Amino acid sequence: MFERFTDKARRVVVHAQESARERGADSLRTEHLLVSLFAVPDNLAVTVLAAHNVTRADIEADVDRMRGGPAPSDADALATLGIDLDEVRRQVEEAFGPGALDRTRAAQSRDGRRTGWIRFDPSSKKALGLALREAIRLEHHYIGTEHLLLGLIHEGAGGAFHVLDGRGVHLGPSRILVEELVRGKRAG
Amino acid sequence: MTDATEVAAAASSRDPSVGLAAVASLRGLLESLEELQVTNARSQGWSWQQIAEALRVSRQAVHKKYRRFGF
Structure with a gap:
């Protein structure tokens, strides 16, 4: 083409x-x-x-x-529901280590969609x-x-x-x- | 106006693009949290049956979704 x-x-x-x-x-x-x-x-x-x-x-x-x-970021979108993404990330990292939330396969396949x-x-x-x-x-x-x-x-x-x-x-x-x-x- | 009331005002907005984007982001967050918790439960020796009961879904559903993770 x-x-x-x-x-x-x-x-x-x-x-x-x-x-x-x-x-x-x-x-x-x-x-x-x-x-x-x-x-x-x-x-x-x-x-x-x-x-x-x-x-x-x-x-x-x-x-x-x-x-x-442009589409809002996840943090902005979740804030409209009263969810503080930074706070969620902080809690998760306390339990599972630094970068735990963003390292999940679910998070990475979402990012993949944005780069393909x-x-x-x-x-x-x-x-x-x-x-x-x-x-x-x-x-x-x-x-x-x-x-x-x-x-x-x-x-x-x-x-x-x-x-x-x-x-x-x-x-x-x-x-x-x-x-x-x-x-x-x-x-x- | 405080941040909290601004957020509440935004949440009550009837603009579909705001509401739908929030649902999409929430779904993404849910998927990541579920994956972390299932991974953790398996590494602590939980059975698929136990995980399914805690998640309130069928054993087949949770096994089908996470068996490719190799645990």
């Missing part, structure tokens, strides 16, 4: 993995890909968005609003497939960040689509813009 990706497009996907993980998401969604377009400097997707007067801050604000920000590969949800899979279709349509022999952006718009149902639609970024004009930008690059 990723063989034809340019280096920048690949870096977007890797960053989306990291950002999904940091947010404690159980799957990688289109909005993680959208936010990650801005993580790679100087790419055509960002140029297309800039032409629509859409900034990184706009997109990040929209996505944060959609998902209610996060699966793509159906919308983001579809968007990646459509990025390829957009590249083929434009007769480009690679998948760049600009095709990822077109794929996210074309997908038509995920979080990224709704954010972009709300900011006035639509498929037809974006395709034309990408075509012009790529032609311009080749010419000069």
